[in-house]
Amino acid sequence: MAAIISAAREPLHIVGGGTRGVHTAGAPLETSALSGITLYEPGAMTMVVKAGTPVAEIEDALARENQRLAFEPMDHRRLLGRTGTPTIGGVMAANVSGPRRISVGSARDFLLGVRYVDGMGRTIKNGGRVMKNVTGYDLVKLMAGSFGTLGVLSEISMKVLPCPETEATLVLHGLEDGAAISTLARALGSPFEVTGAAHDPSQKQTSLRVEGFRASVHYRTGALQNLLSVADMTVLDADASAAHWCAIRDVDWFKDVAGDLWRVSCKPSDGPVLAARAGAQGVLYDWAGGLIWLRCAVGHDVRAALGDYDGHATLVRGDGFARFEPESAALARLTSGLRTRFDPRGILNAGLMG
């Protein structure tokens, strides 16, 4: 891969599984041949894999040891109408996290080490395979979410976590957005360790997930019911709960419905106001309101509608606007400086992030 990149004279389009709807000009550079689990130590909760390894292969290996990727990476295929095989490199490059992000952190929080090839074809290593490492600058975090624009991941190491014994979901019915989000805030501000907090305005369903040992899940579900005192509540058992959060993770609500799709990260309590302001045709809240999925008419300028707020909007489906929120002038100077150092010729996923 280093040889291909250093020999390249034209832009390259970096492709993991090609499932996340990222398009740039240039010849495709596929990572799928860099595949396989290099090292897995369940007792140390760490795994080292080549970047093109399919996520499914990793999840299978983890499941055999009763462990998992706790950050719950979303599968974009149904939503974007894509085929292909999601790779772990794609997950990390796009920093893809699911509902459990509010409890355990995002993909980048689980990334312990990287090996990548920068825009000049130099192979660079950063971080390692241990959970605590402050040796030098944390380029690991920088690579996570850089969408291949600073370098192409070839190998990564990550932290994994044990699977809980069971899970359950408390569904509250009939709440308006404002009441739903403040109820979710109350649940997350409790000691009962909620690992999922979503609200579906279309059905007025507000969901809270708890995971852990059976007795503990039972206890905390009850404790939350007492705490929240909402009249109409139901409980989903483990299987129903798992399916429910899989649908939220993958935003199944909008999979077969046309329109642009936006993902807004904001201060959770701002969620309802922003959603109302956005002019969307469909809304789904995750992360207790801190993540809003918006389905909008094609070409509707969500950023203009939202105005100024603490957060940012990403265009996930559609192509009328820049995918990423424009940065402040001060930040843009720093990021463009970094791009000049990592990819001086500007050939890696050129123009994708600015």
Next chain:
Amino acid sequence: MEMPVPDAAVLARKGRVVQRLLTVLPSDAVIHEEAETRAYECDALTAYRCAPMVAVLPSTTEEVAQVLRICHQEGVPVVPRGSGTSLAGGALPTADSVILGVARMNDVLETDYDNRFIRVQTGRTNLSVTGAVEEGGFFYAPDPSSQLACAIAGNIAMNSGGAHCLKYGVTTNNLMGVTMVTMEGEIVKIGGAHLDAAGLDLLGLVCGSEGQLGVVTEATLRILHKPEGARPVLMGFDDNEVAGACVSDIIKAGVLPVAIEFMDRPCIEATEAFAHAGYPMCEALLIVEVEGSDAEIDHQLELIMEIARRHNPVELRQSRSTEESAAIWLGRKSAFGAMGQINDYMCLDGTIPVSSLPHVLRRIGEMSKEYGLKVGNVFHAGDGNMHPLILFDANKPGDLELCEAFGADILKLCVEVGGCLTGEHGVGIEKRDLMREQYAPADLEAQMAVKDVFDPAWLLNPAKVFPLDASRSRRQPAVAAE
């Protein structure tokens, strides 16, 4: 420890620099008399001392920006300082530098329980962040041992950890946003009360950059509701390897304790003599703590003890009350003090894959004999973050150098088994010259290129993190504005 030769031209400009600083700061915030600058001559790595040329104590982000603009124009190196508790020399000055202390900036700016964050000025101490949200039942999770004194600024600079990060993560996992001032005096806001970056993750890059990319003046920190309770179990084993296997089995069983602490025999003996915590005399001692309601804790501790019993522990003591918990933690919390009673010590911070624990402990024992220096091991076993404490006599000529050589060998061993030089203390000056053990020249070049972007003149804390000869060409004295 080699430090750069102070720049005579900068020293010659001291009068003018002080005058200019006095135009933007009150006079009590500019410390330039030699007797007073001495207060800033070192941090918690006290073996190395050097008074700075000037120390400044700004009170606002705008003042920090003005100070940095002046220092940038004058080509004066700046060493940011939180509370000066760095164990790696992160806040060690050079004679030609300005110490920029954030101690006067310690206000809480915003507390938001609904959105679970607090925004503070970074001179605030770690423990007082928790203190500010305790009444709401919340806490700030990263808990370095120095949390009573250490500042959030230093926590961010070093990406500090603590005993409870097995469950809650380290600083970078709990940091949501910062206000930072670049060396050129530009105020930059990164992140905020929302999650994840809009573009490149500069927040993740700044956290752990040892004050070399900018001076962080405000931070938005994630806060969590306190658990209903927490209780530990203490277990003793007559073999390090067995204790290591027990840790691994606990993790594999799906129990995720908040802390798994490990002490070896030399450390247990020293601690017993000092704190009389009633620990068993054995080769390895584990303290495993879990959280939740009383019933949840009982259930998890029972599972853990069941695993421990399979490894034939010489002692298994479950805490049933706050008092019993305190007794179990007493020895562990006194460990550093206990070792300090015996002699001077150097505390290392290498991290290893948990599976290499027995091998590494065996090798450290062998090296201890070779060097003729005693070493005790106390560390966070769940995440492999070791803290070997090497005892030496600072008054005995050559002992410090011998201790440093021993320490370097231990850190090389950590890297050799797949670990790293430092898990939570940072590189500073202490491990600067060992960086090549872990990183190839191209890896270091990639990191230094980041500093080139944030601080092109290499004036912010320039003599740290990277081997001096690797950074030399970049640290050429900047031309001062005339």
